[in-house]
Amino acid sequence: MKKMEVYGLETIPIVKEGDNIAKLIIEAAKKENVGIQDNDIIVIAQTIVSRSEGRIVNLKDIEPSPFAKILANETRKDPRLVEVILRESKGIVRMGGHHLIMETRHGFVCANSGVDRSNVPGEETVSLLPLDPDASARKIRDEIRRLTGKEVAVIISDTFGRPLREGAVGVAIGVAGIDPLYDMRGRKDLFGYVLETTLVAIADELASAAELVMGESNEGIPVVVIRGFKYPKGEYSIQKLLRPVEKDLFR
Amino acid sequence: MKKMEVYGLETIPIVKEGDNIAKLIIEAAKKENVGIQDNDIIVIAQTIVSRSEGRIVNLKDIEPSPFAKILANETRKDPRLVEVILRESKGIVRMGGHHLIMETRHGFVCANSGVDRSNVPGEETVSLLPLDPDASARKIRDEIRRLTGKEVAVIISDTFGRPLREGAVGVAIGVAGIDPLYDMRGRKDLFGYVLETTLVAIADELASAAELVMGESNEGIPVVVIRGFKYPKGEYSIQKLLRPVEKDLFR
Numbered sequence: 001m002k003k004m005e006v007y008g009l010e011t012i013p014i015v016k017e018g019d020n021i022a023k024l025i026i027e028a029a030k031k032e033n034v035g036i037q038d039n040d041i042i043v044i045a046q047t048i049v050s051r052s053e054g055r056i057v058n059l060k061d062i063e064p065s066p067f068a069k070i071l072a073n074e075t076r077k078d079p080r081l082v083e084v085i086l087r088e089s090k091g092i093v094r095m096g097g098h099h100l101i102m103e104t105r106h107g108f109v110c111a112n113s114g115v116d117r118s119n120v121p122g123e124e125t126v127s128l129l130p131l132d133p134d135a136s137a138r139k140i141r142d143e144i145r146r147l148t149g150k151e152v153a154v155i156i157s158d159t160f161g162r163p164l165r166e167g168a169v170g171v172a173i174g175v176a177g178i179d180p181l182y183d184m185r186g187r188k189d190l191f192g193y194v195l196e197t198t199l200v201a202i203a204d205e206l207a208s209a210a211e212l213v214m215g216e217s218n219e220g221i222p223v224v225v226i227r228g229f230k231y232p233k234g235e236y237s238i239q240k241l242l243r244p245v246e247k248d249l250f251r
Numbered sequence: 252m253k254k255m256e257v258y259g260l261e262t263i264p265i266v267k268e269g270d271n272i273a274k275l276i277i278e279a280a281k282k283e284n285v286g287i288q289d290n291d292i293i294v295i296a297q298t299i300v301s302r303s304e305g306r307i308v309n310l311k312d313i314e315p316s317p318f319a320k321i322l323a324n325e326t327r328k329d330p331r332l333v334e335v336i337l338r339e340s341k342g343i344v345r346m347g348g349h350h351l352i353m354e355t356r357h358g359f360v361c362a363n364s365g366v367d368r369s370n371v372p373g374e375e376t377v378s379l380l381p382l383d384p385d386a387s388a389r390k391i392r393d394e395i396r397r398l399t400g401k402e403v404a405v406i407i408s409d410t411f412g413r414p415l416r417e418g419a420v421g422v423a424i425g426v427a428g429i430d431p432l433y434d435m436r437g438r439k440d441l442f443g444y445v446l447e448t449t450l451v452a453i454a455d456e457l458a459s460a461a462e463l464v465m466g467e468s469n470e471g472i473p474v475v476v477i478r479g480f481k482y483p484k485g486e487y488s489i490q491k492l493l494r495p496v497e498k499d500l501f502r
Contacts, residue, residue, distance in 0.1 A: 001283035003257070004259075005255075005256055007252055171416070180418075199417060202418075208459040251415075
């Protein structure tokens with residue numbers, strides 16, 4: 001029997017700007033008898049990373065541009081929210097109904113450039129994705145190493161909708177210490193047939209596994225520790241998971 | 252601390268046509284001290300379901316049509332394989348390079364209509380998706396209930412590529428006893444803000460979690476038991492996860 005364990009930490013306090021997330025994770029993991037071990041994968045919800053980095057905007061401070069007002073009218077959104085969405089983007093990938101599917105400055109394709117109203121204090125505030133989620137993940141991973149001596153992988157996760165299938169799923173938006181794309185080419189299957197092309201997006205699968213425990217409303221569980229999954233280590237960027245436009249049959 | 256456990260069963264024998272998969276799962280779970288408990292979610296790789304149902308084709312028996320030969324030439328595939336792919340489909344969604352992205356008879360959008368060369372015995376044999384994966388899942392769920400008295404959910408899983416992001420991920424292609432789409436609308440977030448629209452594709456997330464333990468080459472692990480995740484119960488179809496063409500901004 002092969003076993004993987006997924007622990008949701010329930011005692012992480014509400015994160016404020018400037019908080020040391022690594023420290024909060026270590027304390028909660030200790031208090032909840034989970035601890036931090038070598039080779040753990042720590043999945044962290046984007047919202048708390050954004051909050052700790054001050055990536056919060058008050059819509060009262062936003063003056064919408066003429067184009068933001070046009071789009072707001074089309075999609076029946078708050079023009080100030082649309083303005084923030086546009087500022088976080090490289091361009092619009094799809095529009096339709098109430099939907100604005102954007103390409104973020106990082107290259108993620110998602111609704112509203114990842115600008116989110118939930119899990120942010122105040123009625124008029126929204127959270128933005130971290131400026132550089134790989135760097136955010138590395139910083140937390142390095143700080144966990146410094147404080148505990150343990151070598152872990154860190155994944156920053158978010159919940160994205162997707163083409164073709166209904167329902168959002170947990171995805172990785174930043175990684176440290178793990179190859180997000182597991183290359184199984186050249187491996188053999190049960191009957192000795194060599195697998196042709198099997199690249200598995202393990203960082204997204206780990207984020208999805210974590211999301212089940214977090215719940216979308218977070219239920220106070222913004223951090224998940226995954227233990228028992230053997231992953232390919234090393235320094236990689238989440239960019240490996242973003243398919244270039246020219247290679248995508250659906251762009 | 253909230254805990255979810257993911258157990259990969261390593262002693263499932265190689266499945267042949269007519270095998271009782273429920274019985275094989277129960278025996279392996281017992282032998283490996285995992286057991287079957289009420290509310291377990293049992294994720295089963297499509298390949299063994301297809302094999303047990305005789306959904307295997309020998310390419311030697313296939314005469315490719317003229318159109319299959321044209322497509323085979325375009326995509327540099329075996330014309331007999333392309334013939335099987337066409338017979339399993341409703342239509343072609345995208346073509347490009349070596350890729351044939353098809354809509355299967357069930358409505359899944361995936362490469363090669365899910366026709367797969369790996370984990371099938373014989374160099375000239377391929378596996379097809381189950382004819383009705385929901386029915387396959389229900390049959391196994393019912394048989395587990397009959398043999399053990401336990402009430403479980405069953406998910407038949409496969410590994411699909413997807414638009415926008417690199418790498419395949421585990422997805423659900425059939426379900427029994429679980430709502431594949433978790434509706435969190437009306438719930439409140441950490442700060443009391445009511446979540447607008449959050450439908451989470453939990454069946455896909457569970458399939459992704461399972462896939463991590465299965466590994467794509469299966470490594471002899473075609474069945475995973477997930478324990479500790481509280482899911483919405485009831486009778487649903489995987490069709491709930493398939494977005495209608497007319498509502499899809501990427502079709």
